[in-house]
Amino acid sequence: MAMPTVQRRTSTPASRLTRWMHTLKSSLGRPLIAVLVAFILGMIIVMIASPGALGDRFNTAVSAYYNLVMGSFGNIQSISYTLAKTTPLIFTGLAVALAYRAGLFNIGAAGQLAVGAMVAGIIGLKLGSLPGVILVPMMLVASMLAGAFWGSIVGILKAWRGAHEVVTSIMLNWIAFYVCAALVEGPFQAPGLSQQTTPLSASATLPSLANLYNQTLGTIFGQIPLAAQYTVDVSLLLAFVALVVYWFLTSRTTFGYSLRVIGQNPKAARYAGISVKRNLVLAMALAGAFAGLAGATRLMGQSPYQLISSGFSSDSTGFDAIGVALLGRTTAIGVILSALLFGGLQQAGPFLQLNVGVPGDLIYILQALVLFAVAVEYVPSFQRFLPPFMRRTKPVLAPPLVPNLIKSEALLEHASGSSTAGPPEATLTDNSVGATDAPTPATSQED
Amino acid sequence: MFLQVLGHVLITSDLWQAALQFAALLLLPALGGVISERSGVVNIAMEGMMLIGAYAGVMVAVATHNILLGVLGAMIAGGLLALVHAIVSINFMANQTVSGIAINIAALGLTNFLLPIQTNGQGITALDSSLRLPQAALGPLAHIPFIGPVLFQQNILFYVVVLIVILLHFLLFRTNIGLRIRAVGEHPQAADTAGVNVRLVRYLCVVSSGLLSGLAGAFLSLGIAGIFNQDMTAGQGYIALAAMIFGKYTPFGAAGACIVFGLGEALSPRLQDTGISANLLSTLPYLLTLVALVGLVGRTMAPAADGVPYEPAAE
Numbered sequence: 001m002a003m004p005t006v007q008r009r010t011s012t013p014a015s016r017l018t019r020w021m022h023t024l025k026s027s028l029g030r031p032l033i034a035v036l037v038a039f040i041l042g043m044i045i046v047m048i049a050s051p052g053a054l055g056d057r058f059n060t061a062v063s064a065y066y067n068l069v070m071g072s073f074g075n076i077q078s079i080s081y082t083l084a085k086t087t088p089l090i091f092t093g094l095a096v097a098l099a100y101r102a103g104l105f106n107i108g109a110a111g112q113l114a115v116g117a118m119v120a121g122i123i124g125l126k127l128g129s130l131p132g133v134i135l136v137p138m139m140l141v142a143s144m145l146a147g148a149f150w151g152s153i154v155g156i157l158k159a160w161r162g163a164h165e166v167v168t169s170i171m172l173n174w175i176a177f178y179v180c181a182a183l184v185e186g187p188f189q190a191p192g193l194s195q196q197t198t199p200l201s202a203s204a205t206l207p208s209l210a211n212l213y214n215q216t217l218g219t220i221f222g223q224i225p226l227a228a229q230y231t232v233d234v235s236l237l238l239a240f241v242a243l244v245v246y247w248f249l250t251s252r253t254t255f256g257y258s259l260r261v262i263g264q265n266p267k268a269a270r271y272a273g274i275s276v277k278r279n280l281v282l283a284m285a286l287a288g289a290f291a292g293l294a295g296a297t298r299l300m301g302q303s304p305y306q307l308i309s310s311g312f313s314s315d316s317t318g319f320d321a322i323g324v325a326l327l328g329r330t331t332a333i334g335v336i337l338s339a340l341l342f343g344g345l346q347q348a349g350p351f352l353q354l355n356v357g358v359p360g361d362l363i364y365i366l367q368a369l370v371l372f373a374v375a376v377e378y379v380p381s382f383q384r385f386l387p388p389f390m391r392r393t394k395p396v397l398a399p400p401l402v403p404n405l406i407k408s409e410a411l412l413e414h415a416s417g418s419s420t421a422g423p424p425e426a427t428l429t430d431n432s433v434g435a436t437d438a439p440t441p442a443t444s445q446e447d
Numbered sequence: 448m449f450l451q452v453l454g455h456v457l458i459t460s461d462l463w464q465a466a467l468q469f470a471a472l473l474l475l476p477a478l479g480g481v482i483s484e485r486s487g488v489v490n491i492a493m494e495g496m497m498l499i500g501a502y503a504g505v506m507v508a509v510a511t512h513n514i515l516l517g518v519l520g521a522m523i524a525g526g527l528l529a530l531v532h533a534i535v536s537i538n539f540m541a542n543q544t545v546s547g548i549a550i551n552i553a554a555l556g557l558t559n560f561l562l563p564i565q566t567n568g569q570g571i572t573a574l575d576s577s578l579r580l581p582q583a584a585l586g587p588l589a590h591i592p593f594i595g596p597v598l599f600q601q602n603i604l605f606y607v608v609v610l611i612v613i614l615l616h617f618l619l620f621r622t623n624i625g626l627r628i629r630a631v632g633e634h635p636q637a638a639d640t641a642g643v644n645v646r647l648v649r650y651l652c653v654v655s656s657g658l659l660s661g662l663a664g665a666f667l668s669l670g671i672a673g674i675f676n677q678d679m680t681a682g683q684g685y686i687a688l689a690a691m692i693f694g695k696y697t698p699f700g701a702a703g704a705c706i707v708f709g710l711g712e713a714l715s716p717r718l719q720d721t722g723i724s725a726n727l728l729s730t731l732p733y734l735l736t737l738v739a740l741v742g743l744v745g746r747t748m749a750p751a752a753d754g755v756p757y758e759p760a761a762e
Contacts, residue, residue, distance in 0.1 A: 049564050105544050163740040164749065166491065166544050167692055170685055171733040171740075182726035309726075313682065322548055359563050364556025371549035372531075375541035 031327050031334070031374065035341065038369035039065070045365060046358055064358045071348030076230070078347065080210075083232040084302060086343030088113070088317050090239040091294030093324030093335040094246045095151075095287040099165075100330050101250055102283040103263035108154055108169025109291040110318025111176035115150045116143035116292025117299045118180040121307045124204035124300070125188060125197060132203040139204060140238075140296055147292020148285040150176060155284030159277035165284075173318070181309040188307070199305040206301040208233045233301030235293075242290060247332040249286070259283055291318065316364075320346075323367055326374045342367065449721045456717045463597040463713075470702070470709030471601070471608040472671065475663035476687035477694065477701040478615055479656030483529075484696055485619065486652035487632035489754040491547035492532055493660045494684025495554030500525040500664020502558040505571055505675040508578045517578065518665045525661020526654050528554060533653040537646055540756035551684075559677055571675045580604055580670035604666045611659070616698040628652060632750035635757040645757050660684070689736040696750065708732040 046064050047057040072082045092109040099106035120143040127135060153172060157163040190198040207215075210227035212234055218224060250256035258279050261269040266276050294317060299307065320342050327341070328334025345367065349360035456462055476493035483490035503524030508517025532550055536543040562570065583606070585599040619625035630638040631648045639645050667683075668675045686708055693707075694700030711732060715725040 045560075049561065105542075107544065107548065157737075157741060161741050163737075166489075167688075168737060168740060170491065171689060171737050174682060174685060174733045175730045175737075178726045178730045182724040185726065186724060314678075316552075319548060319552065322545065326545065359560045361556045361559035364552055365560055366556075368549045368553030368556055371545055371552065372535060372541070375545035375549065376535055376539040 031329065031338070034327065034373035035370055037373045038366055041369050042362065042366045046362065050358065060356060060358065064352055064356045064362065067351045067355050068345065068348040068363075071351035072344030080230040080232045082340070082344045082347040083236055085346045086339045087232070087236050087239045087301070088294040088298045089320060089324050089339035089343050090335060091242060091290050091297070092317050092321030093328060093339050094242055094332075095147075095291035095294070096321045096325035097328065097330035097335055098246060098250070098259075098290065099151075099283055099287040100325055101256070101263050102259040102280055103266070104155075104158065104165050104280065104284065104287075106151070106154070106169060106284065106287050107166055107319070107322060108151065108172050109287070109294075109321045110315065111169065111173035112147040112150045112288040112291035113295040113315070113318050114173075114176040114180045114312040115295070116147040116288075117295030117307060117312075118183060119143055119146035119292075120296035121197060121200070121299055122183070122188065124200045128201035128204055130203065132205075135204050136206065136300070139300060140293065143292040143296030144289040145292070147288035147290070147295070149288065151288020151291065152281050152285040154288075155281035158284075159280045174313075177313040180307070180312045184307050184309040190306070195309045197307045200300065204300060205305055206233045206235055206297065208301075209236065231302065233297075235297030235301045238293065238297060242293065243332045243336060246290075246335075250332075255279070255282070291321075320367060323371045323374065327370060341370075449718075449723065452718060452721045453714075456714065460593050460596040462710075462717060463593075464600065466706065466710040466713035467597060468601060468605065468671065468709070469712045470705040471605045472663055472666050473683060473687045473690055473708060474608055474612060474702055474705040475666065476656075476660040476684055477690040477705055478612060478698055479659035479663075480688055480691035481694075481696055481698055481701055482615065482619070482628070482652045482659075483656035484691070484753050485632045485750055486628050486649045487635060487750060487752040487755065487757070488533070488536055488649050488653050489543040489547065490529075490532065490653065490656050491544060491688055492528070492550035492554075492684075493656070493663075493687050494680055494682065495547075495551035496525040496528050496657045496660035497664040497667065497684050497687075498558055498678070498680045499528050499554045500661030501668035501679055502562070502664070502675055503661070504665035505574065505668045506565060508574070508669060509571070512578070514578055514580065514669065517669055518580070518662065521665035521669070522658045522661040525659075525664060526657040529654050529657020529660070530650075532657070533650050536756065537649050537653070540758065543754050543756075555678060558675075562675070562677065574669065574673045576673075578669065579673050580666070602666070602670045604662070604670055607662075608666075612698050612702050619698065629750070631757075632752055635752050635755075639757075649757075660687075663687075686732050689732050692749075693732075693736045693739050695748075704732075704735075707735065 043061045043065070046061040047054075050057050050060040052060070071078060073079055092113060095109045095112065096106050120139040123139050123142050124135065127138070130138075150172060154165050154169050157168045158165045184197055185195060188197045190196055208227070208230060209232050210224045210230040214223050214227050224230070248256075250259065258269065258274045261272065261274060262276055262279055269276055269279075298317075299305065324335055324338045324342055327338035328336070345363040349363040351360075352358045352362055353360045476497055479496070480490050480493055500521035504517045504521030507520030508514055511517070528550055532543075532546050535541045535546045580603055582600060583603040585606075588599040589595045591599070617625075619628065627638065627643045627648055630641070631643060631645050635645045638648075664680070667679065672679065687705075690701050690704035690708055693704035694702070708731070711728060715723075715728040718728065719725065
């Protein structure tokens with residue numbers, strides 16, 4: 001048991017490579033299994049639900065999946081649609097992931113997204129005459145601030161009143177939905193229409209990537225023909241910026257480090273001198289800012305460029321984000337990949353009905369199954385059901401998520417073999433589960 | 448103007464009848480939540496269980512031409528979905544919040560997926576009155592002015608709900624079984640040592656929450672609406688969740704919360720003329736619950752072991 005910890009400290013290129021491979025395997029393997037399990041179960045559901053002999057049912061299921069793939073990534077146009085659906089999922093996925101690092105379950109991304117979109121919309125409508133160079137950044141920043149405000153309420157209630165974040169964020173979601181709907185149907189109602197605002201003026205919108213290219217580099221390197229059919233807009237680039245910011249924050253700053261310590265063990269964090277309260281509020285505010293951007297960028301980047309009062313509560317992006325973050329194991333790369341998966345599913349859903357006669361809502365069943373599979377798969381108890389060769393017996397060579405100050409303690413634990421939870425992933429879903437005041441990871445699996 | 452209308456509306460028996468009907472509808476899943484969380488399993492999936500209950504109730508009732516079978520089907524559907532939650536969160540020790548969200552998404556996806564398949568794309572038309580849960584007037588009591596229409600001219604399930612809430616209170620706080628349930632939710636290790644089968648108790652409690660939520664679904668589709676629409680629960684399961692917390696995880700507390708929330712729901716269409724936005728009025732349950740959580744009106748505390756998976760030490 002002590003061997004890995006010793007190896008970890010020597011840092012030859014070869015050992016680094018093996019470690020990297022291990023991390024890659026452990027972080028990719030299980031989510032892939034989760035997706036596979038979900039898709040097999042989904043296939044069974046299609047086969048049960050479709051008519052005909054067993055062979056026909058099988059064919060229906062296969063062609064359903066074929067259509068899912070082709071509908072989402074089959075040609076450049078559908079890829080463009082998929083990317084447009086992926087963008088908000090990246091933002092909200094990061095919103096959930098960042099909070100998760102701190103052991104908080106942010107299911108309030110939906111509400112944070114709503115207030116972000118609303119505030120951006122209000123500014124866009126009220127100041128629509130300003131030039132885009134000023135207006136667009138203003139709207140984006142305002143949406144971040146609004147989302148951050150909405151998110152920080154959860155953090156404040158958690159930090160100072162111990163109110164459980166799942167419950168408060170559900171309440172805040174619905175408050176946001178109704179308040180935004182009241183604003184859309186009230187002061188910001190389009191004349192003559194009851195449930196929507198007027199579309200944003202052109203200066204308040206984000207151009208599509210294809211149009212942007214045609215106007216800039218395209219004048220030199222040649223135009224993209226039929227640019228209008230490629231709908232993905234520049235907010236995809238913003239999403240990449242957000243991903244880099246997230247990666248940097250979580251893995252290259254003290255703040256990110258503190259968050260992980262808090263998420264793993266708030267008591268240890270307190271002993272190490274980390275301000276738990278301040279960091280919780282900050283984490284939720286940042287998470288809210290990401291989610292707020294999701295709302296603003298979709299409003300500004302995608303047709304119909306207007307707010308619809310029923311759109312806030314019926315929008316599932318904030319909840320899909322939970323799947324995105326958990327499937328992506330709260331890493332930046334993972335969030336991209338799983339956002340692509342979920343975005344692709346959502347883009348391809350309608351093709352199922354059109355081409356195979358299978359209702360497009362199959363994709364929501366698939367998403368739910370992925371969530372189940374993800375929720376289950378980290379847990380050590382599940383390993384008992386796996387054949388021995390698939391069990392993780394040795395701790396993986398991932399760095400322990402403990403602060404430098406208490407590293408020696410952790411090393412001792414490793415050496416004595418009392419800690420079975422070597423890999424950081426093992427504690428991801430165990431902590432922050434329910435209504436306990438402070439998430440205490442990995443307590444139930446120790447003895 | 449506003450106060451005048453409000454005063455006028457508040458003394459109509461019509462308003463209180465509607466308020467109590469909403470309250471009874473919300474109370475069923477809220478009680479389900481109470482029993483599940485008291486046993487230590489976080490349940491935010493009442494929304495999904497209600498929706499699948501509403502769907503199954505209508506489908507079974509239409510297929511068998513039997514309203515009782517419909518209600519039964521609704522409860523079984525809710526119970527089955529709850530069983531998934533129980534297996535995933537008790538045996539596989541999954542994150543119970545994730546499982547709850549997955550159930551809500553799955554219920555929405557399943558009902559939307561099955562509806563066009565089972566009705567050949569037609570959707571469900573309004574139910575025949577023989578397939579609807581009837582209103583029942585309780586004999587002479589129904590003729591008492593004001594109180595009669597409010598309390599004794601309700602849907603037949605209303606009386607069932609009143610019975611359930613009293614029984615559940617009695618069960619939780621006056622019987623051995625209730626003591627065990629609460630012990631499992633507060634301190635599973637101690638309960639285990641005392642010979643209580645922690646997992647079995649949790650299983651039964653979670654499945655009961657599904658049965659109750661499924662019944663609420665039947666109340667909604669077979670009783671109140673007389674039809675099934677896509678996503679017809681529209682967040683009521685979450686209001687029930689709020690009611691459970693606002694009611695401090697007790698049956699009577701949840702009942703009180705449901706009456707307050709039901710009154711809000713019944714008021715909003717009746718106050719349209721005053722210019723008060725129905726949307727803003729709808730935030731009331733959630734705002735009140737937040738206030739309760741923050742501790743301004745007495746702190747709400749969840750059971751100690753709520754959401755913590757339990758693994759027996761012997762294994």
